[in-house]
Amino acid sequence: xxxxxxxEVLERIGTMMEIKGENPFKIRAYSAGARTLQTMEEDLGxxxxxxxxxxxxxxxxxxxxKIETLYATGELEFYNKxxxxxxxxxxxxxxxxxxxxxxxxxxxxxxxxxxIETLTVACQEGRVAExxxxxxxxxEKILSGIKNREAYAARHLWWDAxxxxxxxxxxxxxxxxxxxxxxxxxxxxxxxxxxxLDFLVASSNPTPIMDWFTSMDGIVEVTxxxxxxxxxxxxxxxxxxxxxxxxxxxxxxxxxxTGSKDHNVRMRQKAxxxxxxxxxxxxxxxxxxxxxxxxxxxxxxxxxxxxxxxGLQYVPPSLREGMxxxxxxxx
DNA sequence: AGGCAAATACTG
DNA sequence: CAGTAT
DNA sequence: GCCT
Numbered sequence: 001x002x003x004x005x006x007x008e009v010l011e012r013i014g015t016m017m018e019i020k021g022e023n024p025f026k027i028r029a030y031s032a033g034a035r036t037l038q039t040m041e042e043d044l045g046x047x048x049x050x051x052x053x054x055x056x057x058x059x060x061x062x063x064x065x066k067i068e069t070l071y072a073t074g075e076l077e078f079y080n081k082x083x084x085x086x087x088x089x090x091x092x093x094x095x096x097x098x099x100x101x102x103x104x105x106x107x108x109x110x111x112x113x114x115x116i117e118t119l120t121v122a123c124q125e126g127r128v129a130e131x132x133x134x135x136x137x138x139x140e141k142i143l144s145g146i147k148n149r150e151a152y153a154a155r156h157l158w159w160d161a162x163x164x165x166x167x168x169x170x171x172x173x174x175x176x177x178x179x180x181x182x183x184x185x186x187x188x189x190x191x192x193x194x195x196x197l198d199f200l201v202a203s204s205n206p207t208p209i210m211d212w213f214t215s216m217d218g219i220v221e222v223t224x225x226x227x228x229x230x231x232x233x234x235x236x237x238x239x240x241x242x243x244x245x246x247x248x249x250x251x252x253x254x255x256x257x258t259g260s261k262d263h264n265v266r267m268r269q270k271a272x273x274x275x276x277x278x279x280x281x282x283x284x285x286x287x288x289x290x291x292x293x294x295x296x297x298x299x300x301x302x303x304x305x306x307x308x309x310x311g312l313q314y315v316p317p318s319l320r321e322g323m324x325x326x327x328x329x330x331x
Numbered sequence: 332a333g334g335c336a337a338a339t340a341c342t343g
Numbered sequence: 344c345a346g347t348a349t
Numbered sequence: 350g351c352c353t
Binding site: 026 | 352
């Protein structure tokens with residue numbers, strides 16, 4: 001099992017223990033361990049090999065043993081038992097903003113709630129607002145969270161996303177105001193499933209592009225229509241965003257919106273280590289207090305230029321998962 | 332053995 | 344405002 | 350759970 005999966009297991013252990021009402025400090029130890037592992041730059045295999053896992057602050061005897069077991073076998077008795085002891089419907093409830101282990105535990109014990117469905121009913125009947133520690137406001141927040149979640153959970157197969165991209169991209173390319181255009185996000189990274197489609201355009205005249213985008217066929221709702229960013233939803237539920245940036249920013253923005261989030265974090269850390277600051281806007285010398293020098297931002301005429309400026313080899317979108325690819329691209 | 336992050340939002 | 348959960 |  002790789003680092004990413006292990007981090008996930010540790011996090012789940014934490015939340016499951018929370019639902020079971022275990023010692024908060026123990027719980028904290030697991031989530032802290034997960035964080036530590038995730039931000040560790042070294043290769044997990046090497047660290048285990050050299051027996052240095054336990055030397056890492058926040059990772060003690062118990063976590064070392066569990067992480068090593070997961071790394072070697074992909075299985076963990078302790079975890080399996082925990083999973084079996086917590087109803088899966090309760091785990092689903094964790095996605096609802098405002099609900100954590102403690103409240104879920106109360107809902108389960110007092111109202112027999114064991115799924116999002118039973119929770120919805122309990123809210124509608126006003127039983128949730130009666131509970132100690134809950135109130136009218138909490139109840140409403142839960143209900144709106146459930147609705148919200150339905151929209152958000154709708155991910156689409158890459159293949160379906162591609163057929164949509166094939167319809168939209170050529171249209172954008174034809175517009176005279178469009179200098180460059182790419183589909184970014186998880187689609188560009190080639191993920192199996194794609195949330196929203198993310199289009200990025202370079203242009204100095206966004207308005208006609210926005211107008212075209214928000215009046216395409218098949219749109220059921222224009223969620224946003226601003227100067228440089230618009231969002232639409234198509235029949236079938238697919239959502240698409242369009243951003244227009246000045247051409248100097250294009251590749252920085254493309255890199256940023258291609259992600260992943262973890263990859264971007266790593267890239268920014270790398271930039272900082274060189275005294276530079278990377279963002280969707282550009283790459284420039286890190287701001288220093290009380291020093292107002294005017295060193296201009298780095299230019300990029302391709303994504304390669306950004307990697308090059310950081311002394312890295314090019315990392316293709318499909319590998320940008322923040323799982324060590326940035327470290328591996330050091331030359 | 333005994334302590335254990337910090338900020339924010341909500342309940343009562 | 345204090346206590347509690349996130 | 351981890352740390353002192």
